[in-house]
Structures are given as C-alpha cells and as structure tokens.
Amino acid sequence: MEEKELIQEISLPIYQSKGWMKLLGVILIINGIAAVFTLVGILICWLPIWLGILLFKSANLIESAQLNGDKPMLLESLRKIKTYFVINGVLMLIMLIIIAITILMTGGAIFSMMNSF
Template sequence: MAAGVSVTVQDDRIKGNIRGMKGWLKLLGIVQIVAGILQALTLFGIIWAWLPIWMGVILNGAANKAAEYAEKGDEHSLAEFTGKLKLYFVINGIMMISTLVVVAISLMVLGALAMLGIISLPSLLESLNK
C-alpha cells in the first residue's frame, strides 16, 4: 500500500512541475517567435529568422503537451512533451556550438591577417568605434 501511495505522490509532483512549466514555455515560445519576426525584418536576419520562429513553435507545442499531460495524465502526451523539449535543446545546442566555431574561426582569421600585416588592429578598432 505504501508503494502505491508513494507512486501517486510522485506522479502528482511531476504533474505539478509540468503544470508550472506550461506558462513559462508559452512565454518563451512567444518571445522567440516575435524575435524571429523582428529578425526577418532586417537585411541579413531574414536568412536565419526561421530558426527562432521554429524554436518558438516547438516550445508552444511542448507547452500544449504539458497541459494535456497535467490534465489527463496521458503517457503519450508526456512522451511528446519530453520529445519536443529534447528537440528544442538539441537545436539550441547545435546553434551554440556552430556560433562558437564561427567566432573562433573569425578570431583566427583576424589574428592571422593582423600578424601578416594586412590589417592593423588599432585602426580596425578605431574605424569600428566611429
């Protein structure tokens, strides 16, 4: 009997945590969609503006599945909820790694150009500050 009560209490805690996440997921999803739309309005942002919009849609979908699981206790909804969160974090991780790689390559190229004397870093920084 104690094991059954323990499982029920744990299930209620999980549902409570997921219910609490729903609003935050919706908020972050909407913010990412709006950020993607604003990016699309810029000249170069239109190239990758679809990414934050897609991530916002994923978060909104996760929030809907979270609400569905919290209301019905449907295991399929829980699996879809965690799958959407996994997809979101995988995309976010890939974006983070690719950004770090691009920054590292840019710094190496800039450093190589400076060492070869092709560009002067002080004059480059001065021109950027104008």
C-alpha cells in the same frame, strides 16, 4: 500508485514552468518575425519561429498531460523539449566554430600587419 497519478507527479516540474515556456515561445516567434525584415535574418528567421512553436506546443501538451495524466501527451511534450535543446545545442556549436574562426582570422590579420612594419 496508479499510472495517471505517476504521470501527473512526473510532469509537475515542467507543468509548473509552462508559463515561462509559453512566454519564451512567444518571444522567439516575435524575434523570428522581426528577423524577416533584416537582410541576413531572411535566411534564418525560421529558426526562432520553429523554436518558439516547439516551446509553446510543449507547454500546451504538458498542461494536458498534467491535468489528464496522459502518458502520450507527456512523451510528446518531452520530445518537443528534446528537439528544442538539440537545435539550440547545434546552433551554439556552430556559433562557437564561427567565433573561433573569426578570432583566428583576426589574430592572423593583426600578426600580418605587425610583420609588415
């Protein structure tokens, strides 16, 4: 099997989902733009915009990789997808830590209130 055909075969599953990647990318960009108008959102609005751009660029790169059998484009697309998931994973871990701290603080406050009666 020629390298071009191999690249096209390997990139096919991601290529088939490029429409969903672009849709999610646009939604994330719009979400980031909307976050600019909130007080807290000004601080973090760049994250969804960045994630949206990563997905959109990855979808465009995978399309070129699929059509041309271009290995560097496939690798760059996969790098962008990797970055997207790493950022999302870090954000999820931060969110879980914040939730755990909130639960502990709320539980402590409730316990403290119960002891005062």
